[in-house]
Amino acid sequence: MRNNRQTGKTRQRREWAIRFFFFGVALASITTLAIIVVFLFSEGLPIFKEVSVHDFFFGRYWYPTDDPPDFGIFPLIVASIAVTGVSALISIPLGVMTALYLAECASARLREWVKPIVELLAALPSVVIGFFGMVIVAPFLQQILDIPTGLNLFNAALMLGFMSVPTICSLSEDAIFSVPVELKEASLALGATQWETIARVILPASISGICTAIILGISRAIGETMVVLMVAGGAALVPTSIFDPVRPMPASIAAEMAEAPFRSDHYYALFATGIVLFAFTMAFNLVADYISNKYRQVGAATL
Numbered sequence: 001m002r003n004n005r006q007t008g009k010t011r012q013r014r015e016w017a018i019r020f021f022f023f024g025v026a027l028a029s030i031t032t033l034a035i036i037v038v039f040l041f042s043e044g045l046p047i048f049k050e051v052s053v054h055d056f057f058f059g060r061y062w063y064p065t066d067d068p069p070d071f072g073i074f075p076l077i078v079a080s081i082a083v084t085g086v087s088a089l090i091s092i093p094l095g096v097m098t099a100l101y102l103a104e105c106a107s108a109r110l111r112e113w114v115k116p117i118v119e120l121l122a123a124l125p126s127v128v129i130g131f132f133g134m135v136i137v138a139p140f141l142q143q144i145l146d147i148p149t150g151l152n153l154f155n156a157a158l159m160l161g162f163m164s165v166p167t168i169c170s171l172s173e174d175a176i177f178s179v180p181v182e183l184k185e186a187s188l189a190l191g192a193t194q195w196e197t198i199a200r201v202i203l204p205a206s207i208s209g210i211c212t213a214i215i216l217g218i219s220r221a222i223g224e225t226m227v228v229l230m231v232a233g234g235a236a237l238v239p240t241s242i243f244d245p246v247r248p249m250p251a252s253i254a255a256e257m258a259e260a261p262f263r264s265d266h267y268y269a270l271f272a273t274g275i276v277l278f279a280f281t282m283a284f285n286l287v288a289d290y291i292s293n294k295y296r297q298v299g300a301a302t303l
Helices: 002-049 053-058 074-105 108-123 126-145 153-177 181-189 194-223 226-231 249-256 265-302
Strands: none
Touching: 002 053, 002 265, 053 074, 053 265, 074 108, 074 153, 074 194, 074 249, 074 265, 108 153, 126 153, 126 226, 153 194, 153 226, 181 194, 194 265, 226 249, 249 265
């Protein structure tokens, strides 16, 4: 009896220690995020003592070193939204359809060759992708499309799309593979074709995982700095075409933070831009999480 009691107490202490460890790890992550957010807001909000909120968000000119300076980030916001949107139009269909092909159509031998190659793209450093876009893709676009410069919105979106495809493809394929084999066999046994099974059984059952893959892939594109800094063109102007040079918010922060005097208006404006970028990322994640949960419920109801 005593041995059983001692064994039970030892297990309880071990479980308590493990629970305390994981709680500490979670608390450390939350604390780190809170410290970053507090620092970001404390360094960014002072700019609004010099510039009104309306002029900062909707101003058309970003000339922080002029006298007097202009701190309008509207062109930066439009550039970030446009680059992310075009990259999503490229990466989502390409990533999801590649995952469907590898999971449902490709042979086992072909899958063993193609999947590692796709996942290898995720291991490429962003500076390498940016260098490829700047040296190879930019002159090609400039020559083929007869445009003034190949460093533009479309080039940046294309490179970000290539960066997002491995994440979307790999996670979508895992979600498709997690669909029970019995569902596929039942659909085929009832006379459905392979494409009808994919459209009406596999996709509804795996839509939540596919949405999560899209969220993670596009989240990487939103905050990417090096690629847009190298291939977007660097022009802080509102684009009128997908072939216009632009400057998204991450590129502006990375390019100018080292030159901004400490605690100057320029310094505060860059941190305020970081607040806007943080708000955009958080809003996207919240909306995407809501959509993912909604489709999870719809998929469960369909099955």
